Amino acid sequence: MPATLRDVADLAQVSIRTVSNVVSGYEHVSDRMRERVLHAIEQLDYRPNPVARTLRTGRTGMLALVVPEIDVPYFSELARDVITAAADFGYRVMIDQTGHDHERERELLTGGDRTMLFDGILFSPLVTKAELLDMNSRTSMPLVLLGEHDFDGRYDHVAIDNVRAAHDATRHLIDLGRTRIAAIGAQPQESYSTPQQRTEGYESALREAGIPVEPDYQRPAPHYRRADGYDAARALLSLDPRPDAIFCYSDLLAMGAMRAVFDAGLSVPEDVAIIGIDDIEEGRYSRPTLTTVSLDTPFIAHHAVARIVARIDDPEVAAEEVIAPHQVLVRESTARG
Amino acid sequence: MPATLRDVADLAQVSIRTVSNVVSGYEHVSDRMRERVLHAIEQLDYRPNPVARTLRTGRTGMLALVVPEIDVPYFSELARDVITAAADFGYRVMIDQTGHDHERERELLTGGDRTMLFDGILFSPLVTKAELLDMNSRTSMPLVLLGEHDFDGRYDHVAIDNVRAAHDATRHLIDLGRTRIAAIGAQPQESYSTPQQRTEGYESALREAGIPVEPDYQRPAPHYRRADGYDAARALLSLDPRPDAIFCYSDLLAMGAMRAVFDAGLSVPEDVAIIGIDDIEEGRYSRPTLTTVSLDTPFIAHHAVARIVARIDDPEVAAEEVIAPHQVLVRESTARG
DNA sequence: TTGTAAGCGTTATCAC
DNA sequence: GTGATAACGCTTACAA
Numbered sequence: 001m002p003a004t005l006r007d008v009a010d011l012a013q014v015s016i017r018t019v020s021n022v023v024s025g026y027e028h029v030s031d032r033m034r035e036r037v038l039h040a041i042e043q044l045d046y047r048p049n050p051v052a053r054t055l056r057t058g059r060t061g062m063l064a065l066v067v068p069e070i071d072v073p074y075f076s077e078l079a080r081d082v083i084t085a086a087a088d089f090g091y092r093v094m095i096d097q098t099g100h101d102h103e104r105e106r107e108l109l110t111g112g113d114r115t116m117l118f119d120g121i122l123f124s125p126l127v128t129k130a131e132l133l134d135m136n137s138r139t140s141m142p143l144v145l146l147g148e149h150d151f152d153g154r155y156d157h158v159a160i161d162n163v164r165a166a167h168d169a170t171r172h173l174i175d176l177g178r179t180r181i182a183a184i185g186a187q188p189q190e191s192y193s194t195p196q197q198r199t200e201g202y203e204s205a206l207r208e209a210g211i212p213v214e215p216d217y218q219r220p221a222p223h224y225r226r227a228d229g230y231d232a233a234r235a236l237l238s239l240d241p242r243p244d245a246i247f248c249y250s251d252l253l254a255m256g257a258m259r260a261v262f263d264a265g266l267s268v269p270e271d272v273a274i275i276g277i278d279d280i281e282e283g284r285y286s287r288p289t290l291t292t293v294s295l296d297t298p299f300i301a302h303h304a305v306a307r308i309v310a311r312i313d314d315p316e317v318a319a320e321e322v323i324a325p326h327q328v329l330v331r332e333s334t335a336r337g
Numbered sequence: 338m339p340a341t342l343r344d345v346a347d348l349a350q351v352s353i354r355t356v357s358n359v360v361s362g363y364e365h366v367s368d369r370m371r372e373r374v375l376h377a378i379e380q381l382d383y384r385p386n387p388v389a390r391t392l393r394t395g396r397t398g399m400l401a402l403v404v405p406e407i408d409v410p411y412f413s414e415l416a417r418d419v420i421t422a423a424a425d426f427g428y429r430v431m432i433d434q435t436g437h438d439h440e441r442e443r444e445l446l447t448g449g450d451r452t453m454l455f456d457g458i459l460f461s462p463l464v465t466k467a468e469l470l471d472m473n474s475r476t477s478m479p480l481v482l483l484g485e486h487d488f489d490g491r492y493d494h495v496a497i498d499n500v501r502a503a504h505d506a507t508r509h510l511i512d513l514g515r516t517r518i519a520a521i522g523a524q525p526q527e528s529y530s531t532p533q534q535r536t537e538g539y540e541s542a543l544r545e546a547g548i549p550v551e552p553d554y555q556r557p558a559p560h561y562r563r564a565d566g567y568d569a570a571r572a573l574l575s576l577d578p579r580p581d582a583i584f585c586y587s588d589l590l591a592m593g594a595m596r597a598v599f600d601a602g603l604s605v606p607e608d609v610a611i612i613g614i615d616d617i618e619e620g621r622y623s624r625p626t627l628t629t630v631s632l633d634t635p636f637i638a639h640h641a642v643a644r645i646v647a648r649i650d651d652p653e654v655a656a657e658e659v660i661a662p663h664q665v666l667v668r669e670s671t672a673r674g
Numbered sequence: 675t676t677g678t679a680a681g682c683g684t685t686a687t688c689a690c
Numbered sequence: 691g692t693g694a695t696a697a698c699g700c701t702t703a704c705a706a
Binding site: 051060075077084226284 | 386387388389391392397399406407408410412413414416417420421429430431432433434454563567592593595596599618619621622623624
């Protein structure tokens with residue numbers, strides 16, 4: 001049975017209040033008292049019960065990071081940075097996986113989930129804009145959106161400029177001299193905003209270069225996993241004329257797409273140049289290495305945590321938008337012939 | 338301000354006890370009462386406070402999964418399965434990252450970390466056997482070890498037979514006709530038990546085949562990341578005679594090693610055959626695809642969660658050892674010429 | 675500077 | 691079957 005404040009107080013012959021003062025670092029405690037208390041704490045191996053403290057203070061010291069799939073490299077790399085950033089602010093991170101389950105997302109946001117042991121949510125959503133809009137209005141749970149962009153200032157969010165990022169990626173392929181530029185990653189339901197924005201950037205870059213937008217060259221991807229990229233690329237390669245470049249909305253899609261190109265007996269970048277988004281470590285070792293749009297996840301993580309902490313401390317603070325920098329990293333998958 | 342049991346009781350004109358009964362699904366409640374209570378709950382949008390409940394019951398409904406690095410694919414894929422398995426048992430998962438920090442591991446295990454908001458720990462350790470032995474003895478926190486094997490029945494653990502797995506992997510390379518078989522992944526401090534066991538399996542397979550164990554062919558890896566595999570492989574390739582096969586203690590090491598082989602102007606598997614351990618998804622898409630020892634992570638996750646739940650329910654239950662099956666999956670990186 | 679006591683929102687032990 | 695009421699372990703007015 002773990003020792004309590006009361007036990008320590010009894011042993012040290014002081015009041016429970018004094019023990020609490022010592023434990024929580026209150027200043028005005030005489031040295032003799034502090035000495036006695038610390039000794040008793042040592043002796044009993046006392047540790048404060050965080051749950052009791054939480055019940056009293058209303059703070060758990062935990063953040064929830066909600067992602068669709070933790071084993072998607074982008075999310076696990078983001079999680080790593082978020083855990084690190086949260087530690088700097090004295091918070092710990094609980095990771096929740098929604099598994100593309102909108103219902104689960106709604107539960108978390110509305111608090112329909114009855115086990116909310118955290119102070120705030122970092123949310124990398126799957127939900128549509130409309131869904132999200134009236135979701136969190138019921139709960140007062142502090143919320144910061146990751147990766148999304150277009151929410152009219154209702155929520156804190158930290159994201160990249162998706163339109164520009166997609167535009168830059170497409171532009172890079174154009175500068176290579178490619179003209180039949182396909183894209184993988186549009187979502188069947190067009191209400192997901194990230195894919196929508198990337199499509200917008202892709203199309204605008206094509207138009208600016210005077211290249212007609214060819215609907216057949218745009219393939220959806222139900223999720224953003226390797227298998228989805230593989231399937232989509234296979235379909236693209238069977239077209240006539242076949243694309244000479246593919247812009248993938250995520251690096252993982254790109255990994256699958258590259259494999260599909262090889263399996264078709266073609267080569268990257270000679271036959272098909274490929275670019276992704278995310279800059280996951282895998283792309284720095286793959287063959288060929290993957291050209292990508294790098295996202296500065298540490299930046300995203302840091303600002304997201306900073307925002308949520310600010311909102312926890314003051315729920316009334318105005319919502320803020322943070323745009324993380326991005327940058328095209330040219331590697332072998334788009335190297336010039 | 339969220340509604341409490343008391344508010345509901347007042348509105349429904351019943352006692353707080355009756356409300357609690359309804360909420361926690363107690364059977365002996367009259368229909369009229371239940372009706373009234375449910376109505377009030379609905380009206381107030383009442384949700385039980387999990388912290389208060391926890392303080393009373395001592396259960397948080399949370400498990401901690403402790404891993405060195407969440408962005409290492411093996412761990413993120415394991416995390417995914419653990420989260421899924423935990424959900425089946427009604428638990429949620431908090432992921433903690435120790436970042437190769439022994440001190441952090443000790444903190445978590447001894448509860449020196451003051452925020453123990455979970456009921457049990459699933460621990461994929463970095464610590465040495467000796468360290469672990471007297472670590473958890475102070476706390477009574479339920480603990481299940483993942484991936485480790487040789488702890489004399491003091492702790493629950495679910496793992497694979499590391500010696501056999503390494504033996505099988507090495508044997509596979511031998512059966513290919515390779516004779517200069519290197520290994521990457523031994524740890525500088527030999528007290529880590531998993532690497533130790535893999536080295537044991539590697540060496541025994543060589544000896545059985547009458548192949549001398551060549552110390553130069555064994556390279557340590559500080560961590561198990563791509564960069565470590567890359568560096569180790571580079572060193573191996575500069576040897577004379579150079580190895581014609583490499584057994585990597587993890588798939589990620591293998592990905593780095595493959596890249597090093599290509600950068601040296603050699604090919605896999607013709608010049609150097611490569612096999613890993615873990616069966617991460619990346620290896621199913623890489624070029625060449627990676628031969629590996631598959632670990633059945635869902636099995637590991639399920640049994641680990643089942644054990645920890647059993648131990649939470651009855652702390653006195655005898656420690657158990659679960660050995661997960663493993664299997665060599667032959668792919669292109671060791672295909673016959 | 676330190677002690678006393680009132681909660682935080684539950685669950686559980688009594689009675690009735 | 692339902693109603694009071696005492697914990698759970700802590701923080702924090704309010705007193706002394």
